[in-house]
Each structure stands twice: as C-alpha cells, then as structure tokens.
Amino acid sequence: MIDLYFWPTPNGHKITIFLEEAGLEYRIKPVNIYKDEQFAPEFLRIGPNNKMPVIVDNAPADGGLPLSIFESGAILEYLAEKTGELLATDLRGRLDALQWLYWQVGGLGPMLGQNHHFNHYAPERIPYATRRFINETKRLYSVLDERLAQRDFIAGDYSIADIAAYPWIVRHERQGQKLEDYPNLKGWFDRIAARPAVVRAYEKGQAVATAAA
Template identity: 60%
Template structure:
C-alpha cells in the first residue's frame, strides 16, 4: 500500500497519473496547501521542503520499514522502478526518459509555475516578469513540439514517466491557453494523454479532493501559499 500525500496541483497530478496507470494500491491523504497543511510537523517529517506530493511505501522492495519519498520526479522514478513500468531498463531508452523528466523538473514546471504566478496570482502586474515567463514557456512548448514531431512520446516510442511529468503543466492555467495552432505536435500528444483512461481517473480524483479548485484565492490561502518564510 502506498500512502499518497497529495493536493490537486500539476505536481500532484504527476503521481496520480502514474499510480492509476500502474494499478498500485494507494490511499490519499489530502494536504490542503491553502490551509497550511504542508507546514504540519507530521508532513515535514516526510517532506522537509514543505512541498507536496510525497509518498510512504509500506511495502518497499527491501522488506524493511516504510519508506518515504518526496519530490515528484523522485517519486515517479521510485514507483516506475518498483513496478517495472514506464521507465525502460534498456540504457538508451532509460536515459532519454530521464533526460526529459529532468528537463520538465528543471524547466517546464518551474517556468510554467512562474508564468502562472505573475499572470494569475501576483497582487500587481509586473510587465517584465509576465513577458519573461510567457516567452520562456512558449520557447519550452516549441522544444516539446519539435521533439514530438519526430517521436510519438517525449522519450521515444513508449509512453513514460517523462510524459506524465510534463502533461499536467501543459495548459495548467485556464486563463493562459496553449497556442496549439503554433504547436500542433504538442496538441496531438496532449490529446492522446487526455484520452487515456488512467488520466480520466486521476483528474476525477482531483475534483473529489478539491471541488473548489479554480476559485479565487482567499487572503488566508495567499498567506499560506506565498507568505511563509
């Protein structure tokens, strides 16, 4: 059994996408980041950077005590290796998957998050920041589109954790639509993942956990998300 400490954000979706694809048994422990659950001592014990998602595996491969994992990319690698799915054991295919996974972790995720922050959540509109991150995210979409013009999936011929990591960050903000006219291969890829049954189940879970998703943030939610030091 996997304990999933989760809130329906793009990084949270990455893990539910993989869990639903693999069929692993898991139970959800909501971490309401707008209420400050990520700062509770019991959560910090498994995720010291006060970010979700995090997991606890009660049946690790070594047969030892329950094993906790934080950071979404590390969780994806851990679960892929645990199940032998979505991360090839062939050296070249495995390397391609890890390259695109780390590309997402270092680029697409952080840059898309900053784009969303300065366009959607910032208390004042800062033109330089908006243009900076809008331009960079568009560049990254172009990188993906070029790759997907040559390959069905980011790592090559097989759907992998690299795709699951990137998918939630494409169109993460309804008010910031992706320019699919400019990136048709990205659109083809996005639609293919959206059509997968596991994707439907993962996003249905998100709506169950946080039915209020998408509503304007309260002042308390802003304080918890952006005001903590």
C-alpha cells in the same frame, strides 16, 4: 499500499496518473495547500521542503520499514523502478526518458509555475516578469513540439517523461498559450488526455477538491 499526500496541482496529478497507470493500490491523504497544511509538523517529517506530493511506501522493495519520498520527479523514478513500468530498462531508452523527466522538473515546471504566479497571483503587475515567463513558456512549448515531431511520446514509448509534463500543459490557457500553435504537442496532449488512467486520476483530483470546498 502507498499513502499519497496529495493536492490536485500539476505535481500532484503526476503521481496519481502513474499510480492509476500501474494499477498500484494507494490511498490519498489530502494536503490542503490553501490552508497551509503542508507546513504542519507531521507533514514536514516526510516532506521537509513543505511541498507536496509525498509518498510513503508501506511495502518497499527492500522489505524494510515504510519509505517516504518527496519531490515528484524522484517519486516517479522510484515508482517506475519499483514496478518495472513506464521507464525503459535499456541504457539509451532509460536515459532518454530520464533526461526529459529532469527537463520537466528543472525547467518546464518552474518556468510555467512562475508564469502562473506573475500572471494570476502576484500582488502587483510587473510587465517585465510577465513577458519573460510567457516568452519562456513559448520557448519550452516549442522545444516539446519539436521533440514530438517524429514520435507519439516524448521518449518514444509512453513513460514517466510524459506523465511529468502533461499536467503542466493542462493549464496552457492560464499560461497564455494555444495548443493549436503547437500541432505536434496538441496531438500528444490529446493522446494522453484520452487515456483511461489519466481520466481516473483527474476525477480523483476533482473529488479531493470538491470534498474540501
């Protein structure tokens, strides 16, 4: 059993998607970021960066005590290795997926997060920041669109690289983007959105948000 400390944000959805795809048994423990529950001392013991998601694997592969892991990229890599799913085992295929996973956690997520902040949450409008992060969003979308020109998924086969990137693209309208401007990216987006595990993951996220309302 895996305990998932979760809120329905892009980073949170990454983990529910993987767990649904892999068919792992898990239970959601909501961390309401709008009530600052990520700063609670009991949460900080497993999530020292006061960010969710965090998982606690109560049955780790080494047979030891429950194992807590924070940072969504590390969680995805751990779960892929634990299950042997959604990450290639050959050297080149594995590195292909991992470099795009790291591209997402180091670039796509932070830049799109800044786009959200300056366009929707900043207490004052800063035109330079707004332009900068919208332009960087366009660049990153274009990188992904080009990558998908000759393949259905980012690393060839569906993998944790796709699971990491997809939830951030879900919010494309809030980022000032139209998927029609990126035809390869749109095809990829539609393929993932139709996956039953992805549908279930987003339904569970909506249930968490509704219960907290």
